[in-house]
Amino acid sequence: MKIEWYPGHMAKAKRQITEVMPKIDVVIEVLDARLPFSSANPMLEKLRGNKPCIKVLNKSDLADSKVTSAWVKYFDQQAGVKALPIDSRKRSAAAQIPKLCRRLVPHRGVPGKTLRAMVIGIPNVGKSTLINTLAGKKIARVGDKPAITTCPQQIDLRNGIHLADTPGLLWPDIRNQKSAYRLAASGAIGEGGMDYPSVALFAAEYLVKHYPGQLARRYDLTELPDNASELIELIGRRRGCLAAGGGVDRLRASELFLRELRAGLIGPVSLEMPGEDVEQEDLP
Secondary structure (H helix, E strand, O other): OOOOOOOOHHHHHHHHHHHHHHHOOEEEEEEEOOOOOOOOOHHHHHHHOOOOEEEEEEOHHHOOHHHHHHHHHHHHOOOOEEEEEOOOOOHHHHOHHHHHHHHHOOOOOEOOEOEEEEEEOOOOOOHHHHHHHHHOOOOOOOOOOOOOOOOOEEEEOOOOEEEEEOOOOOOOOOOOHHHHHHHHHHOOOOHHHOOHHHHHHHHHHHHHHHOHHHHHHHOOOOOOOOOHHHHHHHHHHHOOOEOOOOOEOHHHHHHHHHHHHHOOOOOOOOOOOEOEOHHHOOOO
């Protein structure tokens, strides 16, 4: 099944970002640390031009720390870019961002010269959580479903920095379907744009290859099945996802598996690594 998901408000979001960008000093792009390539919108790269950019690798607590370190090195090699892995719920971690903004734009953020930063990113990567943590209070709406923020906001952090919050922006044509499936597995794509069983199979196949030990521990398996389909079947039986007649309800089993993956219950995993030819990957 080809994954496509582009809520109508995102076209408006692109226009809003385009209008505000000339007034911005630094761009804070929030990425999912588990899939930094797939959760980066190439459209945003074009919109920001040569403005300094902080790549916030959010949800780093859910990602494989060794892979995250490799991604930090990858991004830091790009001109004007600094990568920062954090858990945006923690104030001590988020506090690094204003300091980094001032390092990248040293002539702003002083009396009479407000530093203007824009927080951008695709849906459900944690932009609103980060803003609330930076502000020290609930300003932006937070939810576990994508497309929560639908209107731009201006937030004064009262430290010489103003934040512009924007709706989550996902590109309209996800040509790289492996990236689309990674996004769906992480929860960045709405339920109406994905098929749970096919996404669960995709994620299970990747985890069987890269994180077999964590799968075995989570589901109390002495050995893993031969393929992803059998793994989902086994998980369904272990967790009581049964249909009438005693067969496994594949939809319920797939939903359970993805829910546990997204919550980090399988353990810290990364769904892509730098060095892989992710830009050219596609599904048959």
